[in-house]
Amino acid sequence: MEKKILTSRHTGDSCIMVKHSSGLTIFICEMPGFSGVDALFGTKYGSVNTMFRTAADSGYTTVPEGIAHFLEHKLFENEECGVFELFAKTGAMCNAFTSFDKTCYLFSCSKNYEENLEILLDFVQKPFFTEENVEKEMGIIGQEIMMTNDNPEWRVFFNMMENMYHSHPVKTDITGTVMSIQDIDAPLLYKCYDTFYNLNNMVLSIAGNINAEKVLEICDKCLKPCADNGLETVFPEEPEEIVSPEVCETMPVGASIFHIGYKCAPGDGIERLKRTSAACIALSLITDPAMPMYDRLLKEEVINSTFCGEVFYGSGYFSLIFSGESDDPKRVRDSINAETARLISEGIREKDFQRIKKSAYGMMIRELNNVEAVSNLMLNAYMDNVGPYDAIDVLYELTSSDVTDFLRNEMHTDRCVLSVIEKEA
Amino acid sequence: MIYQRSCIGNGAGFTSVIDEKFKSRSLSVFFITELRPETAALNNLAVSVLTNSNSRYRSYAAFSEKLSELYGAMLSSTTRKKSDSQILGVRASWLDNKYAIDGEDISGEMRELIKDCIFAPDAADGEFSEESFAISKKELLDRIDCELNDKHSYALMQASKLAFRGEPAATASYGNRETALAADPRSTFLAYQELLKTARIEIYYVSPEKDDSFADMFRECFAGMERAPIDLHFYCPSPLKPEPETISEEFDVNQCKMVMSFKTDTQDKYALKMASIIYGELPISKLFANVREKMSLCYYCSSNSSFVKGTLSVDIGVDRCNIEKAKNEILAQLEEIKNGNITDEETDGAIMALDNAVQQCGDTPSSYISWYFDCFCDNDFITPEEHFARFRSVTKERIIAAAKSLKLDSIYIMLNKEVHD
Numbered sequence: 001m002e003k004k005i006l007t008s009r010h011t012g013d014s015c016i017m018v019k020h021s022s023g024l025t026i027f028i029c030e031m032p033g034f035s036g037v038d039a040l041f042g043t044k045y046g047s048v049n050t051m052f053r054t055a056a057d058s059g060y061t062t063v064p065e066g067i068a069h070f071l072e073h074k075l076f077e078n079e080e081c082g083v084f085e086l087f088a089k090t091g092a093m094c095n096a097f098t099s100f101d102k103t104c105y106l107f108s109c110s111k112n113y114e115e116n117l118e119i120l121l122d123f124v125q126k127p128f129f130t131e132e133n134v135e136k137e138m139g140i141i142g143q144e145i146m147m148t149n150d151n152p153e154w155r156v157f158f159n160m161m162e163n164m165y166h167s168h169p170v171k172t173d174i175t176g177t178v179m180s181i182q183d184i185d186a187p188l189l190y191k192c193y194d195t196f197y198n199l200n201n202m203v204l205s206i207a208g209n210i211n212a213e214k215v216l217e218i219c220d221k222c223l224k225p226c227a228d229n230g231l232e233t234v235f236p237e238e239p240e241e242i243v244s245p246e247v248c249e250t251m252p253v254g255a256s257i258f259h260i261g262y263k264c265a266p267g268d269g270i271e272r273l274k275r276t277s278a279a280c281i282a283l284s285l286i287t288d289p290a291m292p293m294y295d296r297l298l299k300e301e302v303i304n305s306t307f308c309g310e311v312f313y314g315s316g317y318f319s320l321i322f323s324g325e326s327d328d329p330k331r332v333r334d335s336i337n338a339e340t341a342r343l344i345s346e347g348i349r350e351k352d353f354q355r356i357k358k359s360a361y362g363m364m365i366r367e368l369n370n371v372e373a374v375s376n377l378m379l380n381a382y383m384d385n386v387g388p389y390d391a392i393d394v395l396y397e398l399t400s401s402d403v404t405d406f407l408r409n410e411m412h413t414d415r416c417v418l419s420v421i422e423k424e425a
Numbered sequence: 426m427i428y429q430r431s432c433i434g435n436g437a438g439f440t441s442v443i444d445e446k447f448k449s450r451s452l453s454v455f456f457i458t459e460l461r462p463e464t465a466a467l468n469n470l471a472v473s474v475l476t477n478s479n480s481r482y483r484s485y486a487a488f489s490e491k492l493s494e495l496y497g498a499m500l501s502s503t504t505r506k507k508s509d510s511q512i513l514g515v516r517a518s519w520l521d522n523k524y525a526i527d528g529e530d531i532s533g534e535m536r537e538l539i540k541d542c543i544f545a546p547d548a549a550d551g552e553f554s555e556e557s558f559a560i561s562k563k564e565l566l567d568r569i570d571c572e573l574n575d576k577h578s579y580a581l582m583q584a585s586k587l588a589f590r591g592e593p594a595a596t597a598s599y600g601n602r603e604t605a606l607a608a609d610p611r612s613t614f615l616a617y618q619e620l621l622k623t624a625r626i627e628i629y630y631v632s633p634e635k636d637d638s639f640a641d642m643f644r645e646c647f648a649g650m651e652r653a654p655i656d657l658h659f660y661c662p663s664p665l666k667p668e669p670e671t672i673s674e675e676f677d678v679n680q681c682k683m684v685m686s687f688k689t690d691t692q693d694k695y696a697l698k699m700a701s702i703i704y705g706e707l708p709i710s711k712l713f714a715n716v717r718e719k720m721s722l723c724y725y726c727s728s729n730s731s732f733v734k735g736t737l738s739v740d741i742g743v744d745r746c747n748i749e750k751a752k753n754e755i756l757a758q759l760e761e762i763k764n765g766n767i768t769d770e771e772t773d774g775a776i777m778a779l780d781n782a783v784q785q786c787g788d789t790p791s792s793y794i795s796w797y798f799d800c801f802c803d804n805d806f807i808t809p810e811e812h813f814a815r816f817r818s819v820t821k822e823r824i825i826a827a828a829k830s831l832k833l834d835s836i837y838i839m840l841n842k843e844v845h846d
Contacts, residue, residue, distance in 0.1 A: 011448075011524070031446075032446070033444070033445070033446030034446065034788050035784050035785055035786075035787060035788055036784075036785040036788045082708075082709075082718070084707075084708035084709050084713075085709055085770070088707065088708075088709040088770065088773075088774035088777065088778070089770075089773070089774070089777070090777060090781075091774075091776075091777025091778050091779075091780050091781035092781060093778070093781065093782075094708075108781075108785075109781050110780075110781050110784030110785045111780065111781065111784060136718075136721050137721075138721070139721030139722065140717060140718075140721050140723070140724055141724075143680065143722075143723050143724040143742060143743070143744070144724040146679040146680035146742070146744075147577075147679075147680050147724055147725075147742050149679045149680075150576050150678045150679050150680055151575075151576070152574050153574075208788075251677070252573060252676045252677050252678060253571070253573055253574045254569075254570040254571045254572055254573040254574055255567055255570040255571045255574065257574070288489070288493070289485055289486055289489035289490075290486045290487070290489045290490035290493065291486075294486075295484075295485070295486045298485065298560060299556075299559075301563055304563055304564050304567050305564055306567075325567055325571065355490065355493050355494050356493060358493070358494065358496050358497070358526070359492075359493040359494075359496060359497030360497065361496060361497075361526070362495075362496025362497035362498070362519075362520045362524075363497045365448055365449075365496075365520055365524050366448060366449045366497075366518070366520060368448060369447055369448050369449055369789070369790075370788070370789055371788055424677070
């Protein structure tokens with residue numbers, strides 16, 4: 001077992017990182033003064049991992065869309081009872097989520113964290129899939145899919161992704177479709193489970209009112225050692241170009257909404273973190289109410305305070321997304337393109353850069369105030385192949401030239417997709 | 426943790442919480458007034474303008490620039506309703522001074538900024554500045570237009586309008602389109618003056634160390650102010666309709682939504698909450714276990730109760746062809762509780778979940794603020810432990826009695842246009 005203490009040189013915050021003998025990576029952050037405990041047990045397995053093989057496989061396996069999410073639902077049922085019933089005995093709040101590149105199981109509690117941790121580690125390591133319980137879940141997930149299809153924010157995002165990516169599975173809905181989940185059965189779920197729920201591909205992140213030694217003692221007791229299975233996930237070749245620059249759908253909404261996405265080069269690890277940091281500052285500059293573009297569009301009633309940006313990335317994809325409500329989204333897109341060109345040609349004012357940087361720093365420090373945020377920070381660091389406090393260090397080192405370089409090299413107008421959900425006439 | 430509440434003016438209280446574990450400071454100012462259709466939008470606009478600008482930073486751009494200079498300090502307005510009251514808030518949070526890279530006095534600057542927002546807003550000659558007002562007005566109109574975007578919250582809102590028809594609580598917390606459209610900088614400023622005069626004002630400040638400067642600032646500012654605060658009445662139970670009413674609307678949606686509203690005259694608020702938890706607030710509750718897990722009818726089916734309005738509502742997303750089946754099962758599960766079919770696991774699970782939630786009070790500045798504000802609204806200043814003890818003392822008989830007091834009042838259904846039975 002390898003154990004390291006990671007400390008932020010800027011805030012003094014620290015956590016423990018352990019490479020457990022079982023293969024699992026464990027992050028522990030003791031937070032004196034807090035009552036709650038948040039724990040996440042996650043795997044690098046999400047909706048984009050539809051094609052894979054292990055060292056033991058002769059060829060690649062391709063699975064139906066939505067299977068990672070389906071598996072997450074089914075893991076909540078073990079042979080004796082539902083997992084919710086186990087946590088109900090301790091009072092913990094438990095949940096799970098599946099995103100594009102990860103699936104996580106979590107609990108939040110203020111008492112009995114030791115017992116809760118044992119339940120969490122135990123049920124995630126004990127799959128129980130049968131034809132009957134898979135069939136039963138079809139109706140529930142079918143309703144979840146219908147619900148998300150009625151969500152305009154969800155639709156505007158996926159319409160944009162479908163027009164940005166030619167073949168990368170990030171363009172498909174995390175939950176799959178009512179049709180695609182019909183192809184899921186118990187043997188296929190076991191195949192995915194055995195491939196991705198290998199402890200060498202997983203992380204436990206726990207923060208709050210805990211004792212690190214006790215956490216490790218429970219891990220020693222509950223984790224079943226497993227050999228690295230030589231997992232390899234592959235993605236279809238994805239060109240740099242987008243599919244189509246504009247897409248519009250009509251839905252029953254009260255106001256039109258838009259997503260404007262810029263397809264950028266994918267990356268990984270610390271290199272991607274540096275680009276993410278530059279991208280975040282670039283987004284903040286463009287969506288900053290103090291900057292002329294925002295001020296002008298706000299006064300002309302083209303945007304409102306919902307206008308914002310986010311960096312969206314994972315295995316094989318990276319994009320910048322602007323979103324909001326507007327009756328004239330093309331004008332918003334054109335304004336973003338013009339503002340980007342202006343920032344590249346005139347350069348970023350150092351005063352603005354330092355102000356935005358300070359703002360980003362302030363938000364990062366405030367995150368460390370919160371047990372849930374800290375457990376997520378450590379989990380995401382593992383998923384991104386970086387350290388939990390690397391983002392603060394990278395931000396410290398960031399210069400305005402890094403941001404200008406990012407704008408120049410990554411925000412190409414010909415790789416921009418405008419997606420709009422329009423209200424019915 | 427150190428807690429202290431003091432009176433800083435007529436009908437104005439200041440609560441200070443010191444907890445050294447935090448790296449940030451938070452302040453919330455709540456104006457509590459009557460929820461009325463004719464003033465709700467004006468009040469909402471007023472607090473919105475307060476957080477867009479002030480007399481020193483007279484544009485949204487300048488105001489935002491100042492906040493980002495202060496390490497991304499947050500200052501925003503909120504509006505919500507509790508029973509028949511409207512609660513308008515100005516919320517702020519900022520990084521503690523010890524984390525300022527260049528040694529800035531972030532707290533001192535925020536104190537001045539907040540002081541100007543509340544006591545010296547961007548107004549002259551009895552009206553708010555046109556520019557700040559216009560931004561807030563568009564925000565509010567857009568928010569009202571967007572009500573339909575989120576189908577789940579739209580269904581809940583329509584159900585609330587139906588259940589509370591003719592009562593203040595039928596009004597959205599932020600008002601309606603007609604009054605928002607009619608509002609102008611003068612009427613909005615007047616509404617703000619009225620809030621300053623008549624609203625109950627409760628202020629909460631959470632900091633990692635003792636700091637009286639905010640309480641002193643508010644005390645000084647309220648000292649010269651003529652105040653005539655209203656009496657607060659949060660307990661306003663909604664009358665039961667003579668016959669249950671159903672209203673449906675059709676939209677081009679995939680999934681139908683149904684919200685069932687029940688009314689109660691119970692005086693046992695702890696038993697009502699326990700009944701609601703056992704019925705449908707947890708993943709082990711009867712609705713989740715039966716309507717979702719056993720019958721596979723839905724992704725979500727849950728309940729929520731309000732003692733002060735005497736209501737319990739159940740909401741579900743379901744296929745059109747399963748609406749009747751779901752409705753029957755929802756009613757059947759309530760009958761189960763009324764008939765005393767409650768297991769020890771269910772009551773223990775509810776108690777454990779409450780204990781878990783209560784114990785985490787104090788883990789975030791906002792949880793402290795919520796806790797002490799709820800104590801104020803209930804006029805019952807108790808510790809989380811005392812609160813939990815009251816739940817613990819609820820017997821099965823009291824839960825059954827609370828469930829038996831529930832009567833179906835109304836049903837709102839959002840129907841799918843595509844399928845016709």
